[in-house]
Amino acid sequence: MAEDPAKRSAIMRAVKSRDTSPEKAVREMLRGFAPHYRLHREDVPGNPDIAYVGRKRAIFVHGCFWHGHDCARGARMPKTNADYWRAKIARNRARDIAHQEKLASLGWRALIVWECELKDRASLEAKLRGFLS
Template sequence: MAEDPAKRSAIMRAVKSRDTSPEKAVRALLRGFAPYYRLHREDVPGKPDIAYVGRKRAIFVHGCFWHGHDCARGARTPKTNADYWRGKIARNRARDIAHQEKLASIGWRALIVWECELKDRAALEARLREFLA
C-alpha cells in the first residue's frame, strides 16, 4: 500500500540535522576525556558536528543511511522514489568528500564517526582517543 505523501513529508521534516542521538552519544564519550569542543562551527569547512579548533580536529557524526555507509543500514534503498534517494545520497557523499579535502588543504584532520559504530562504545572511544592524541 502506498504511503500518504503528506505523512512522509511530516516524517522527513522531523529528521534533525544537529543534536541527533548519535551526535549526543559521541559528545558524551568525549566529555570524559576531551571536553572543550565546539559544536557546528560555521567558520570551519563542512560545519563539523564537533570541532577542536586549537588542535585543528573536526569530527563528523554521520547517519549510515543519509551518508551511504557500507553497513546494513546504509546499504538499503527506499522502495519509493528510489532514483531520488540514490541521487540524494550520492550528492551527500560527494559533499562529504569535498569537505574532507577542504579541511585537509587548510591543515585540519577530520574523522567520520558512523552511527553504527556506537554499538561498540569501547572501540569508538579508543578510536576517538587516538584521533585526538
C-alpha cells in the same frame, strides 16, 4: 499504496540534522577525556558536529543511511522512490568528500564517526582517543 506527499514531507521535516542521539552519545564519550570542544562551527568547512578549533580537528557523526555507509543499515535502500534516494545519498557522499578535501587543504584533520560504530563503544573511544592525540 502510494504515500501522501504531505505526510512524507512532515516526516522528513522531523529528521534532525544536529543534536541527534548518535551525536549526543559521542559528545558524552568525549566529555570524559577530551572536553572543550565546540559544536556546529559554521566558520569551519562542512560545519562539523564537533570541532577542536585549536587542534584543527573536526568530527562528523554520520547516520549510516543518510551518508551511504557500507554497513547493513547504510546499504538498505527504500523500495519507494529508489531513484530519488540513490541520487540524494550520492549528493551527500560527494558533499562529504568535498568538505574533507577543503578541511585538509586548510590543515585540519577530520574523522567520520558512523552511527553503527556506537555499538562497540570501547572501540569507538579508542578511535576517538587516537584521533585527538
